[in-house]
Amino acid sequence: xxxxxxxxxxxxxxxxxxxxxxxxxxxxxxxxxxxxxxxxxxxxxxxxxxxxxxxxxxxxxxxxxxxxxxxxxxxxxxxxxxxxxxxxxxxxxxxxxxxxxxxxxxxxxxxxxxxxxxxxxxxxxxxxxxxxxxxxxxxxxxxxxxxxxxxxxxxxxxxxxxxxxxxxxxxxxxxxxxxxxxxxxxxxxxxxxxxxxxxxxxxxxxxxxxxxxxxxxxxxxxxxxxxxxxxxxxxxxxxxxxxxxxxxxxxxxxxxxxx
Numbered sequence: 001x002x003x004x005x006x007x008x009x010x011x012x013x014x015x016x017x018x019x020x021x022x023x024x025x026x027x028x029x030x031x032x033x034x035x036x037x038x039x040x041x042x043x044x045x046x047x048x049x050x051x052x053x054x055x056x057x058x059x060x061x062x063x064x065x066x067x068x069x070x071x072x073x074x075x076x077x078x079x080x081x082x083x084x085x086x087x088x089x090x091x092x093x094x095x096x097x098x099x100x101x102x103x104x105x106x107x108x109x110x111x112x113x114x115x116x117x118x119x120x121x122x123x124x125x126x127x128x129x130x131x132x133x134x135x136x137x138x139x140x141x142x143x144x145x146x147x148x149x150x151x152x153x154x155x156x157x158x159x160x161x162x163x164x165x166x167x168x169x170x171x172x173x174x175x176x177x178x179x180x181x182x183x184x185x186x187x188x189x190x191x192x193x194x195x196x197x198x199x200x201x202x203x204x205x206x207x208x209x210x211x212x213x214x215x216x217x218x219x220x221x222x223x224x225x226x227x228x229x230x231x232x233x234x235x236x237x238x239x240x241x242x243x244x245x246x247x248x249x250x251x252x253x254x255x256x257x258x259x
Contacts, residue, residue, distance in 0.1 A: 009247065013077040013240040016233055021070030023230040028063025031056045058102075065095065066230065073237060077244060085245045092234050092241070099231060117212075121151040126159050128172070130192025140174035148208035149175035154201065162193060169196040175203035 034056035069091050076084030124135050143149055150156035154175065157163060163170045173194040196202065 017073030024066025031059030
């Protein structure tokens with residue numbers, strides 16, 4: 001009966017470590033997505049701020065380490081190697097502490113993150129030229145896709161250097177509301193600045209702040225869900241590793257000859 005429990009614990013630990021390996025791959029995938037994405041608000045943030053790049057590297061590092069720990073746990077559980085099980089338990093404990101610490105810091109810094117987002121978008125709109133900069137192209141894509149203009153409202157674009165210094169009436173082409181303005185021959189472009197035939201810009205009147213915050217909240221919810229799933233698997237893995245290590249240790253003691 002005791003041997004059957006050890007066998008069941010061993011294979012359950014192998015299963016949890018396999019899940020842990022897969023969750024680690026997902027976390028690393030999110031980190032790579034944040035680092036390589038160039039068509040969403042993530043591209044806008046990482047072009048203007050190093051904070052997001054650091055966060056993406058951290059996700060990649062945590063995901064890679066999780067995959068390594070999952071591999072060590074699988075090997076240690078199948079072959080009942082106590083040193084690997086002990087190393088696996090210690091690393092899981094350190095990763096869990098790091099995850100909880102990072103989650104607490106992010107929660108208490110959320111207002112600071114919102115302020116930084118507003119500063120980043122304001123800097124983009126002020127220095128926007130319509131050239132093929134990653135942040136400019138990404139922001140054009142966001143405004144056209146979400147059908148919004150500016151961060152809080154279209155008035156943010158009045159601070160743009162090129163618009164203020166131009167003798168023509170210019171507005172961002174990605175803000176153009178096609179349903180309320182007739183198409184002009186030169187109005188087919190989706191990026192850059194367009195000339196308005198009237199002082200009233202033919203643009204969307206809604207700012208992007210609400211939609212972008214909802215988008216970030218939804219994506220953060222997915223990442224948070226995966227992190228919680230990883231934490232649960234980590235706790236179960238630690239418990240099973242302790243049980244298996246203890247069982248293997250007791251089994252070794254029974255093999256010692258008694259006099």
